[in-house]
Amino acid sequence: MRHIAIVGSGPAGYYTAEAALKQWKDDVRVDIFDSSPVPFGLIRTGVAPDHQSIKSVARRYETTALSDNVHFVGNVMVGQDISIDELRGLYDAVVLATGAPNDRRLGLPGEDLPNVYGSAGFVGWYNGHPQFAELHPDFSHDTAVIVGNGNVALDVARILAKSGEEFQGSDIVAHALAALDASRIRRIVILGRRGPHQVTMTPKELGELAKLARACPRVDSADLPPLAQDAALDAGMRKTMGHLRSFAMGETANDNAAEGGEIVCPGRDIAIEFDFFAAPRAILGTDRVEGVEVERTRLVEGKAVGTGETYRIPAGIVIACIGYQTSRIPDVPYDEQGGRFANVEGRIMPGLYCVGWARRGPTGTIGTNRPDGFAIVEKIDADLGAAGGTGKRGRPGFEALAAERGIDFVKFTEWQKIDEAEVANARQGAPREKIVEVDRMIAKAHPSVLES
Ligand code: NAP
Numbered sequence: 001m002r003h004i005a006i007v008g009s010g011p012a013g014y015y016t017a018e019a020a021l022k023q024w025k026d027d028v029r030v031d032i033f034d035s036s037p038v039p040f041g042l043i044r045t046g047v048a049p050d051h052q053s054i055k056s057v058a059r060r061y062e063t064t065a066l067s068d069n070v071h072f073v074g075n076v077m078v079g080q081d082i083s084i085d086e087l088r089g090l091y092d093a094v095v096l097a098t099g100a101p102n103d104r105r106l107g108l109p110g111e112d113l114p115n116v117y118g119s120a121g122f123v124g125w126y127n128g129h130p131q132f133a134e135l136h137p138d139f140s141h142d143t144a145v146i147v148g149n150g151n152v153a154l155d156v157a158r159i160l161a162k163s164g165e166e167f168q169g170s171d172i173v174a175h176a177l178a179a180l181d182a183s184r185i186r187r188i189v190i191l192g193r194r195g196p197h198q199v200t201m202t203p204k205e206l207g208e209l210a211k212l213a214r215a216c217p218r219v220d221s222a223d224l225p226p227l228a229q230d231a232a233l234d235a236g237m238r239k240t241m242g243h244l245r246s247f248a249m250g251e252t253a254n255d256n257a258a259e260g261g262e263i264v265c266p267g268r269d270i271a272i273e274f275d276f277f278a279a280p281r282a283i284l285g286t287d288r289v290e291g292v293e294v295e296r297t298r299l300v301e302g303k304a305v306g307t308g309e310t311y312r313i314p315a316g317i318v319i320a321c322i323g324y325q326t327s328r329i330p331d332v333p334y335d336e337q338g339g340r341f342a343n344v345e346g347r348i349m350p351g352l353y354c355v356g357w358a359r360r361g362p363t364g365t366i367g368t369n370r371p372d373g374f375a376i377v378e379k380i381d382a383d384l385g386a387a388g389g390t391g392k393r394g395r396p397g398f399e400a401l402a403a404e405r406g407i408d409f410v411k412f413t414e415w416q417k418i419d420e421a422e423v424a425n426a427r428q429g430a431p432r433e434k435i436v437e438v439d440r441m442i443a444k445a446h447p448s449v450l451e452s
Contacts, residue, residue: 003394008097009034010041012356014061015373037075037410037441045129049172074410079329090397100324100357110283119321128173128434139183141316148321149192149199161215193279193304203239216265219248223276324362414445
């Protein structure tokens, strides 16, 4: 018998569990630990609330989660409630699938001013992550600046631009819906330090901006490379460029640029402006953010190099969507440069592995994690050899330790009680209203604890 501990119940964790079941069938027991009482990681708190079709992948994880040989162990902080060495002592293999929940920092003056956020916090806020439920972003100014040219920047721009009705059918949490409904933001500037050919936005996500009820995406045609240069791009990037070019030509807008006027979208009063070749240099303000100082850049061998020309964008909120880092765990070697665990193809040290963003950094789609999970299971299989297990205790050993320490862990069937409560509490047309406080989640999972 093999005993496998997976730390993290997001896509990388569940794909690894699925691979373990496929590889070892009835000869494996998998425990999936999570610091949260609820499973599915980024599916729940990262994927945008209006992207329900992407979130539906969680149903696939449920099939794995409900296998007799897989257990969810929620509300356990590995590295705090139980150490990595203790886990390694109990399980034949420990796989870290902890993702990359921390923001990379801009490293700019003014970055810590009130109403400046990283995307982990801001996305967590509108997605009901308990850690960020009390963020209270202020939308009383008319301009928001988003830093970064990836899909997260697009998510944030879209969420800021949508009307209340456009959240119909989403699971955006009530506190975010109410705050966004009262928002005065009418200008959203997306800063890219490089150019249109360097964006990491995917076409489907970019195309969504053209379909918003009250927002108009705009690109300055002077920033676009000559059309002929698009031919060298891959098919996805060519589509992405097609969208950016249409935003410049006003295909989604009423192009009155010919008369020297501004491109405006009739009836759409929120502008989403792409500002390319624009690197933030300072966040301005005294008691709170008042603007961003930006330097024009040009590309030199693919890198953004400052031109010395600077300008200021007055803004009341800044959201940096510039990528993420894996959280450290005591005693696990860390790759500072990459912001992830130090590893060689997923191997960290004997008996300790990593997958997904914790292995390769925050890139790729949810589906990228599936081959990752299967690859790590093959490596574990090779390392364990023909003997399979090493006689470790696995789950009974963990349960004994949990009882000794009073670790109040949450099982999958107990998460289902939280799930039921959230679904029952959904506003009309929404799939659920998420519980955003950990103690309320625990109260649903363990009602008897409250009663006693
Ligand atoms: P990303 O695609 O790596 O984009 C990060 C952006 O931040 C880049 O444009 C980068 O510019 C910029 N940047 C980094 N440091 C900067 C700095 N100091 N100053 C200014 N700009 C800076 O990351 P992401 O948007 O966080 O997305 C993470 C992953 O999740 C991606 O794989 C993404 O596709 C995926 N995702 C997918 C979806 C979806 O499919 N619907 C939704 C959300 C996220 P440079 O290129 O110049 O470094």
